[in-house]
Amino acid sequence: MMPDLGKYADTVLSAYLVSIVLLVVLVAMSLRASRKARADLEQVETRRRG
């Protein structure tokens, strides 16, 4: 299944690895910040209502 990358295998794989890790970290951090911001807002709104 894995294509034969020849003598440039390390080059190609490292480019994909770095890029995918950076994109995954960006998405994960954005989702985490979103959940935290929503939870904080809900907490304050609930306190105000109560």
Next chain:
Amino acid sequence: MGSIWEYANPVKFVRTSEIVLPWVSVIAMVTLVVGLVWGFFFTPDDYRQGSTVKIIYLHVPAALMAINVWFMMLVTSLIWLIRRHHVSALAAKAAAPVGIIMTVIALVTGAIWGQPMWGTWWAWDPRLTSFLILFLFYLGYIALWEAIDNPDTAADLTAVLCIVGSVFAVLSRYAVNFWNQGLHQGASLSLDKEENVADVFSTPLYICMVGFGFLFIALVFLRTRTEIHKRRTKALLARERLG
């Protein structure tokens, strides 16, 4: 159909993002997986560059987004300066971390690709240098938002920085045309058949570009909504303290 300015209302923006975000996220994920899998597994090696040509599916879309994200920030910053819509300032703030990651991917994959092809990781070539300066502008933009407590002042100053940085965003795109020198080749995609990459490479490349574009839209919706929630929480806490 309502006016586009309706989305300057944070409540309307958050409601719209709840509907749009899942769809945009799914399109982004599908196009990225299809484009990258197609490009990595099912395209041939280039007769000169060998398998390193597969880096194009990350490098070109990331570079394209690095420049276009800055232009999106420019438009939203101008809307803030002219019409004082808070959501537009927050959208610019939300886009910057996405833009800097795209710039880093473009720089890193470019260096990794350049090493075996040019024999060096880095050269002070016009396009590479203007991209490095664009990266520094992103860094400065994010730092400026963090450094100023008053959000309106921060939005004003970052908007001005964004206008200044646009010169380098333009240079990053057209540096090769301005200075016909350096290691970096011209545009990979062109209407000129002679210049354009071969069809066998261009189709998955277009799909990856669409994927990166949708990923950016999804992240900007998500991150802008986060900024709106944070600002609302801050306002409510301030009101509590006063009350």
